Amino acid sequence: MILMILFHWFFVGLTAPFLIGVIARVKALVSGKVGPSLFQPYFDLIKLFSKQCVYSHGVTWVFRISPAVTLAAMLIVCLLVPFGSLKAPVQFSGDILLIVAVLSLSRFFMIAAALDTGFSLEGLGASREAFFACLSEVALFMCLIALTLLARRMSLSGMLGADSPLSWNLLGPALLMVVASLFIVMLAENCRIPVDDPDTHLELTMIHEVMLLEHSGVDLAYMYYAAIIKFFIFGAILVPIILPVQTIFPFINTLIFAGGMIGLAALVGLVESSMARIRLNRVRNLLLIAFALAFFGLIVTLWRGAL
Numbered sequence: 001m002i003l004m005i006l007f008h009w010f011f012v013g014l015t016a017p018f019l020i021g022v023i024a025r026v027k028a029l030v031s032g033k034v035g036p037s038l039f040q041p042y043f044d045l046i047k048l049f050s051k052q053c054v055y056s057h058g059v060t061w062v063f064r065i066s067p068a069v070t071l072a073a074m075l076i077v078c079l080l081v082p083f084g085s086l087k088a089p090v091q092f093s094g095d096i097l098l099i100v101a102v103l104s105l106s107r108f109f110m111i112a113a114a115l116d117t118g119f120s121l122e123g124l125g126a127s128r129e130a131f132f133a134c135l136s137e138v139a140l141f142m143c144l145i146a147l148t149l150l151a152r153r154m155s156l157s158g159m160l161g162a163d164s165p166l167s168w169n170l171l172g173p174a175l176l177m178v179v180a181s182l183f184i185v186m187l188a189e190n191c192r193i194p195v196d197d198p199d200t201h202l203e204l205t206m207i208h209e210v211m212l213l214e215h216s217g218v219d220l221a222y223m224y225y226a227a228i229i230k231f232f233i234f235g236a237i238l239v240p241i242i243l244p245v246q247t248i249f250p251f252i253n254t255l256i257f258a259g260g261m262i263g264l265a266a267l268v269g270l271v272e273s274s275m276a277r278i279r280l281n282r283v284r285n286l287l288l289i290a291f292a293l294a295f296f297g298l299i300v301t302l303w304r305g306a307l
Contacts, residue, residue, distance in 0.1 A: 004089040005079060011086060012078050013225075015258075016232035017041035019265040026269025041228065048221035056214065059116055066113035067215060067222035073106035074229040081236050082157050084257025085250040091157035096144045099156065100137065103189075106226065107133055114211040125210035128280065132195070132207070135287035136188045139181055142294035146178050147241075149301045160240040177297035179241055184290035186234040188283070190227065193272040195283050235264050 021038035028035020037043075055064065079090045080099050107129065114126040150171050151159040188195045191208035200206055212223055239260035247253055278286065 001089065008078060008083070008086065008089050009075060011083060012075075012229055012232055015261075016228045017045065017225075019232060019235065019261060020228055022262055022265040023269040023272070026266050027273050030270065030273035045221055045225060048224065049218055051217040053215075053217040053219045056117065058118055059214070062109070063113045063116040063214070064219075066109040066116075067219040067226075069109045070106045071222040071226040071229075073102045073109075074226045074233070077102050077233055078229065080156060081233055082160055082240075083236050084240070085253035088157045091155050093154045093158075095155050095157075096148070096159075100140060100144070103230075104133075104137065110211060110223075113215075117214045119214060121210050122213060125207055128207045129211065132188060132283055132287065135284055135291065136185050139287060139290040139294050140185050140189075142291060142298060143178050143182050143185065146174060146294060146298040146301050149298070150174060150178075156237070160237065171301075174297045174300040175241060177293045177300070179238065181290045181293035181297065182234070182238055182241070184286060184293075186231075186238065187268070187271070188287055188290070189234060190231045192268060194275055194278045195286065197277050200277075232261075235261050239264055 018038060018041070020041045021036070024040065025035045025038055077099050080088050080095045082088045082091075111126040111130055114122040114129075147159050148154050153159055187193070191198055196207040196209070198209060200209065208227070212220060215223055236257075239257060242264075243256055243260045245253075245256050247256075
């Protein structure tokens with residue numbers, strides 16, 4: 001059991017930063033540039049881990065423990081999510097509720113740390129993060145409810161497992177709406193364009209990045225690594241739904257999962273290259289669209305069950 005957990009963490013920690021490199025490279029290629037190396041996120045993490053933290057005199061223990069709690073929360077969620085043929089080390093009925101709860105816990109400490117600094121811009125970002133989270137979490141819950149009814153299981157491993165993959169031939173309309181909703185939620189939860197721009201330097205328009213302005217050194221590395229793992233987690237939920245291909249060969253299943261994750265990262269890069277960030281007062285409309293898609297996916301699922 002311990003070896004499974006360690007290998008699960010090793011797999012995520014080793015492969016997750018590569019997806020961020022794929023996104024950056026795709027964005028650069030679309031704009032006609034060479035772009036950074038695919039391994040640039042690894043170099044950034046190594047550089048941050050080699051630096052010391054600097055704390056303001058006004059911060060409390062909340063600010064100091066927030067990065068570690070945020071990263072630990074992402075690592076806990078990793079244990080509940082299967083990655084292709086790599087089964088989740090921890091799985092039980094109702095684990096989807098624990099996943100959402102732990103993700104909310106990490107957001108709570110991130111917001112609390114931003115407010116603890118007393119910096120007005122970080123407080124502004126924390127307020128935006130809390131408001132948009134209220135909308136994205138409702139859409140995420142609706143997607144998970146629809147998936148629960150489609151797969152007839154309350155465990156994420158049961159929904160995405162190899163024993164009973166979701167079939168597009170039978171559940172196509174409902175799955176299409178759920179996938180579209182999950183994709184929007186993934187962009188919002190990971191602060192990607194069109195919701196937020198991770199590369200912006202305009203404090204008044206940032207959401208997630210502005211809450212990290214006071215973090216430095218190892219603490220910033222923890223927060224950066226947690227954001228990378230969070231993107232990998234949402235991708236690991238989406239890819240098995242989009243590509244429910246299972247064979248008797250675990251190696252082939254792993255290749256399919258890896259190709260799907262790289263393709264999803266490339267798609268995010270194309271989305272960020274083809275559209276601008278929307279205005280903040282319209283982000284709620286986008287998240288309401290995600291909720292509506294998940295809700296109608298649930299309605300279609302219930303209608304099929306009634307038949």
